Amino acid sequence: MKVLITGGAGFIGSTIASACLDQGIEPVIVDDFSTGRREFTQGRVCYEGDICDGPLIDRIFAEHPDIEATVCCAAKIVVPESVAEPLYYYTENVAKGLALLGHLLRNGCHRVLFSSSAAIYESGLGITECAPLNPLSPYARTKAVFENALEDITGGSALRAISLRYFNPIGADPKMRSGLQVMKPTHALGVMIDKFHAGQPYPVTGTDWETRDGTGIRDYVHVWDLARAHTAALRAFDTIVPVSGDTYRVINLGSGTGTTVLELIKAFENVTGQPMPTQLTGRRPGDTAGAYPDITLADTLLDWRPELSVEQGIADSLAWYTQRETILRGADE
Known part of the structure; x- marks a missing residue:
C-alpha cells in the first residue's frame, strides 16, 4: 500500500x-x-x-x-x-x-x-x-x-x-526519528519541561473547576x-x-479519561523523580474546565485504543528534548 x-x-x-x-x-x-x-x-x-x-x-x-x-x-x-x-x-x-x-x-x-x-x-x-x-x-x-x-x-x-x-x-517517535520541532512550545507539557529545566515554578491557573481535583482537565x-x-x-x-x-x-x-493539571504534574514528577514547583493562580479570562473525548467509536471501527501512558509521553518528550538540537540541524534558527 x-x-x-x-x-x-x-x-x-x-x-x-x-x-x-x-x-x-x-x-x-x-x-x-x-x-x-x-x-x-x-x-x-x-x-x-x-x-x-x-x-x-x-x-x-x-x-x-x-x-x-x-x-x-x-x-x-x-x-x-x-x-x-x-x-x-x-x-x-x-x-x-x-x-x-x-x-x-x-x-x-x-x-x-x-x-x-x-x-x-x-x-x-x-x-x-x-x-x-x-x-x-x-x-x-x-x-x-x-x-x-x-x-x-x-x-x-x-x-x-x-x-x-x-x-x-x-x-x-519512540525511535527518536522525529518529535516536536518547535523550540519554544506553548502547550502545557512543553511549558512544563521548559520551566523544569529553568528551575521555575509551573503556573496552575484555577483550582476551583468542577473536575476531579479542581484543576483544569485536558486530553x-x-x-x-x-x-x-x-x-x-x-x-x-x-x-x-x-x-x-x-x-x-x-x-x-x-485517552478517554483526560488528565487534570495536578495529575499531569504528578506524572511529570514520577518520570523525573524530582518535585515540580508550582504557582497557584486564579482562572484566566476565557478559560474553561476543559474537555476530553469519548473514544468508543475508535475502539469499534479501528480496534484502536491508546497503549502508551501519559508518563510514557512525558518520558519520550523529555528524551526528545535532550536530543532535539543534535537531530535538528540549525535548530536555533
Whole structure:
C-alpha cells in the first residue's frame, strides 16, 4: 500500500510516515517546509511544494500512480497566530485544502484521511462524535469549515473521507526519528519541561473547576498512538466508508479519561523523580474546565485504543528534548 502524506515533514505527519514504514505502508511526502523539517524526511520519498500546486500533485501521481489514499496533515496550527492572522489561516487551511481535493479527484485518488482537531467541540467531558461544535478560534474554525466541506464534497463526488479528531499530542517517535520541532512550545507539557529545566515554578491557573481535583482537565495522547490510529484507519478505510454507503465518517481519538493539571504534574514528577514547583493562580479570562473525548467509536471501527501512558509521553518528550538540537540541524534558527 502507498499513501500520500501532506505535511509529512511536520511533527504529526512525520510520525505517521514512520508508523506507515514500520507497517509496510510506503509514504510519499509533500511539504513546503514552512514549519516541517527536512531531517524528518531523510530516506523517504519527498516532494517540496505547496498542496495547492496542481502541476506538482499531478507529477506526484504520474510518478506514483499506485497511491491509494491521502493523509492530510498540512495545516497551520498556532491559535494566537490564527487570531492575529485569520485570513492567512483560512487561506492555508481551507482554500489550499480545497484546491488539493480537486487535484486528488482529478488524479483518481478518492480516499482522504483528514487529521482534524477536537478543538472544534464545545467543552465537555466524554465528548462523542455527535456533540455540538463550537470552535473558539480561527484555527479551530478552519478545521470545522474544512470538515463541513469534506462532508459536502463526499456527498456529491467520488471522494470518501474520514476525519480523526484529537486534542493534544505529546511524546515523540519512540525511535527518536522525529518529535516536536518547535523550540519554544506553548502547550502545557512543553511549558512544563521548559520551566523544569529553568528551575521555575509551573503556573496552575484555577483550582476551583468542577473536575476531579479542581484543576483544569485536558486530553493528552501519545503521538505514536495517534500514528497507529491513522494507519488503522488506512487499513480499514473501505470498511468504514464503503463505496456504496456513508461517504464521510468522524472518529474521536484520545485517552478517554483526560488528565487534570495536578495529575499531569504528578506524572511529570514520577518520570523525573524530582518535585515540580508550582504557582497557584486564579482562572484566566476565557478559560474553561476543559474537555476530553469519548473514544468508543475508535475502539469499534479501528480496534484502536491508546497503549502508551501519559508518563510514557512525558518520558519520550523529555528524551526528545535532550536530543532535539543534535537531530535538528540549525535548530536555533
